Structure formats: structure tokens, C-alpha cells
Amino acid sequence: DGGITQSPKYLFRKEGQNVTLSCEQNLNHDAMYWYRQDPGQGLRLIYYSQIVNDFQKGDIAEGYSVSREKKESFPLTVTSAQKNPTAFYLCASRALMNTEAFFGQGTRLTVV
Amino acid sequence: AQTVTQSQPEMSVQEAETVTLSCTYDTSESDYYLFWYKQPPSRQMILVIRQEAYKQQNATENRFSVNFQKAAKSFSLKISDSQLGDAAMYFCAYRWGAGGTSYGKLTFGQGTILTVHP
Numbered sequence: 001d002g003g004i005t006q007s008p009k010y011l012f013r014k015e016g017q018n019v020t021l022s023c024e025q026n027l028n029h030d031a032m033y034w035y036r037q038d039p040g041q042g043l044r045l046i047y048y049s050q051i052v053n054d055f056q057k058g059d060i061a062e063g064y065s066v067s068r069e070k071k072e073s074f075p076l077t078v079t080s081a082q083k084n085p086t087a088f089y090l091c092a093s094r095a096l097m098n099t100e101a102f103f104g105q106g107t108r109l110t111v112v
Numbered sequence: 113a114q115t116v117t118q119s120q121p122e123m124s125v126q127e128a129e130t131v132t133l134s135c136t137y138d139t140s141e142s143d144y145y146l147f148w149y150k151q152p153p154s155r156q157m158i159l160v161i162r163q164e165a166y167k168q169q170n171a172t173e174n175r176f177s178v179n180f181q182k183a184a185k186s187f188s189l190k191i192s193d194s195q196l197g198d199a200a201m202y203f204c205a206y207r208w209g210a211g212g213t214s215y216g217k218l219t220f221g222q223g224t225i226l227t228v229h230p
Contacts, residue, residue, distance in 0.1 A: 033216070042203055088155065
């Protein structure tokens with residue numbers, strides 16, 4: 001089945017550690033996105049990428065990094081510089097000439 | 113910058129009745145898209161309906177319809193014949209432009225939790 005796979009579903013991190021969230025899609029979509037969801041704030045854009053080896057900062061990129069070495073993969077690293085990393089993270093993808101974005105099932109990150 | 117506001121943190125409806133969720137947005141653009149996404153307890157984001165700003169006709173998808181008031185920058189979602197499975201968080205979202213020009217970035221509202229009573 002075509003879709004977007006995020007892993008793991010739940011992730012725990014100790015303060016001061018970097019952690020990488022995986023996002024893989026087999027929809028042959030060019031564009032990929034990372035959003036952060038906090039209670040009462042909706043989703044906010046962290047990073048996005050339209051093509052391989054190119055990506056741009058979204059509204060809340062500080063403390064995060066990404067890479068886009070392959071079309072189907074867009075991993076997000078939450079660094080120790082992110083002050084409040086506990087949140088729900090959603091990855092999405094979209095065909096460039098299509099309006100609809102498809103979302104993965106998300107990763108819940110908790111800092112312990 | 114574009115903003116999207118959902119002023120109803122929570123709404124409730126009786127099964128089989130109709131409910132309307134509100135959304136307002138602010139933009140200086142003329143070419144944009146508006147969306148309603150549903151997020152059930154599984155937290156999977158599901159597209160419910162979309163509206164192109166250049167279309168005057170309101171979008172409809174089965175029991176879901178929108179009231180798009182471009183001048184007022186209002187985009188409400190009406191759910192008819194509500195079902196228990198409609199219970200979820202609903203997000204209104206805005207996307208500027210067409211195709212690759214806007215990079216497809218979505219701006220979301222804060223969400224409305226919809227409860228459906230049997």
C-alpha cells in the first residue's frame with residue numbers, strides 16, 4: 001500500500017540528547033514537510049523540502065535539522081538546542097502539482 | 113503572514129443532527145486553498161474537504177459541506193446527519209497559491225474538538 005510511514009510511534013529522549021524521527025513515503029511525492037503539534041496550538045511547520053538535497057526552514061525551525069538525500073525519505077533530528085521538544089510530530093508529503101497533502105501517523109516524542 | 117483562527121475550542125452535537133464549525137483566516141492573497149482536516153483519536157490527519165478560492169461554489173463531500181465567504185474571509189464546515197465516527201479534532205488550514213509556487217505550506221488553526229452524543 002502507498003503511504004507515509006513514520007517511526008517510531010513513541011520516542012523517549014533524555015535531556016541533552018539528539019534524536020532522529022524517521023519519515024518515509026512511497027507515493028513518489030516531491031514535496032515533504034514536518035509539522036509539530038502541541039495542545040491548543042494546531043500544527044506548526046518546522047521544515048519543508050520540494051526536491052532532493054534542498055530544504056527550507058519553516059516557522060519554528062530552531063533546534064531542529066533535516067536532510068533530504070533521497071526522494072522518499074525526510075528524517076527530522078531534534079537537537080539538544082530545542083528547548084521544549086516534547087510534542088507530537090507529523091510528517092506529510094505532496095505531489096508538486098497536487099493540492100492535497102498526505103500525512104503520516106505521527107511520532108510522539110517525550111523528553112524524560 | 114497568513115493566520116487561521118478557529119474560535120470554538122470545543123463543540124458537541126447529537127447523533128443525526130447538524131453542526132457547524134467556524135474558521136476565519138487572514139490573507140492578502142487572491143489565489144489560495146482552504147481545507148478542513150479531521151484528526152480522530154488515532155491522530156491520523158484525514159482530509160475532509162477542500163475549497164479553491166477562485167471557485168464561488170461551495171465544496172461538498174457527502175455529509176460535509178462548507179460555507180465559503182471570501183469577502184468575509186470565513187470558511188465554516190457543516191456536518192449533516194452527524195455520526196459517532198465524526199467525533200474528532202477538526203482543523204481548518206490555509207495554503208497560498210497553486211502548484212509549486214507556494215511550496216504547499218499549510219497554516220493551521222488551533223483546532224475544534226467535536227463530540228458526538230448518541
